[in-house]
Amino acid sequence: MSIEAANETDVEVDLDELIECAGYVLAELHVHPDADLFVRIVDEAAMETLHVQWMDLPGPTDVMSFPMDELRPGRPDQVSEEGILGDLVLCPTVAAKQAREAGHTTDEELLLLTVHGILHLLGFDHAEPQERKEMFDLQRTLLLTFLARRPAAPAVRITPPSGE
Structure with a gap:
């Protein structure tokens, strides 16, 4: 699987973790191992330009997906067709605002948006209630x-000062 990422902002983003997450999602959905995905991290101005150009909506958004070969998930017994999955564009400053409101970290929000965007690239949508339930249940899982696969944080051991 070819997953590339570029951070075009001054915001520190863990690209390796986003790539790892994307690879995990694609493998779990049985996407062909030679499928290509590009993850682009942009600032609010660039995201707003894309949002207006492609969605005719004002302001920046958190994630946009640009499918190329309209690949779909495979099955456990058969991977999807080979091709270019497309581009995933994330805006970390919008993600940071959403993360604060949701009570989790910006890194976790970016991972959520990565999963969400990949599902859109694979044809999932959430316009209708049943589609929404299916997509959001799969996204959550x-x-x-x-x-859950990430290594646990090391336990902190507090040692009292000597003499106590």
């Missing part, structure tokens, strides 16, 4: 199973 993929994100939680990815996060």
Whole structure:
């Protein structure tokens, strides 16, 4: 699987973790191992330009997906067709605002948006209630199973000062 990422902002973003998350999602959805994905991190001005140009909506948004070959998920017994999945564009400053409101970290929000955007690239949508339920249930499962695979933070051991 070819997953590339570029951070075009001054915001520090863990590209390796986003790539790892994307790889996990694509593998879990049985996407062809030679599929290509590009993840682009942009500032609010660039995201607003894309949002207006492609969605005719004002202001920046958190994530946009630009599918190329209209790939779809495979099955456990058969991977999807080979091709270019497309581009995923994330805006970390919008993600940071959303993360604060949701009570989690910006890194976690960016991972959520990565999963969400990949599902859109694979044809999932949330316009209708049943589509929304299917997409958001799958998004939650993929994100939680990815996060569960991360190594646990080392336990903090507090040692009292000598003499106590």
